[in-house]
Amino acid sequence: MDRTLTLRRPDDWHLHLRDGAMLRAVLPHSAAHFARAIVMPNLVPPVTTMAAALAYRARILEALPPGADFTPLMTLYLTEDSDPDDIARAHDQGAAVAVKLYPAGATTNSHSGVRDFARIQPVLDRMARIGMPLLVHGEVTDPDIDIFDREAVFIDRVLAPLRARTPGLRVVMEHVTTREAVDYVREGGLDLAATVTTHHLIVNRNAMFAGGIRPHYYCLPVAKREGHRRALLGAATSGHPSFFLGTDSAPHPDAAKIAPCGCAGIFSAPVTLACLAHVFEEAGSLGQLESFASLNGPAFHRLPPNPATITLVRDAAQPHPGTITTGDGPVTVFDPGFPLRWRVAEA
């Protein structure tokens, strides 16, 4: 059955573009399909100031393929020493749209993140006043908490108290992986939203252990049980305005993933839209893909939806790219475990 689906051009509300050779290799894949992306600041060193965000944005724009229609939306990495004035200035001047909170030690390049949440309160208060969203990696880092429970515990111990003491703060709970997070965000009102990744809609935790250890399905937060995946799928396909796409496409060279202590991150940018069309179709919800990928995110971030459109075509199974070549070696592309029947039509 041939079928097409035309949507407003989507945005990616959580993306890792890296820097240097990796940036040049991965950026064209996002820019081909997405009009805008919120760019994560967890470089080495992290993007902590307005000056660093402006410099990083310039490097991204420089790496764009000629003619690309893509706007990077920059974020600032929150540390205990972040300066509220610098953050407010970056927001005011459009140098950064949001601030990223990594609990120290939660994930890749998070060691400069936050240990003592009291120390960031002045920044949070200022952000609440100016309406600048806080993007949260929602996992506790306490080694006594089981890795599969770290998101749910974070809501109770960190996020709910933080929001209670910062009225008006706009928060995005990023890459939600649990039923608890879905319920919390669904009931959380207009100042709370969540991004959902492509891979967490498709795989549950079994994927990491199917017949052997499979590092290309390892990311943080780690995928949870099937019931949680179903809760995410229900939220993403519901049209509820608080849920939107953030792919968390996070490239690492294969050599860094296939290792005794492999890196967390799933690189999905080249196939994300094909995968999403598949899962929304399987859920009988293709009509909600536009809300999830193209409308709900801009509405939360107080931006207009993109005027241009993109067309997805359903036809014969497409070859899976396998890996892409980068200056840092091959990077494996997320394999959803089903044939890619959808593709993005050439403009």
Ligand code: DOR
């Ligand atoms: O799996 C992940 N990879 N989760 C994160 O939070 C960070 C990301 C990365 O930067 O590789």
Ligand code: ZN
């Ligand atoms: Zn991420």
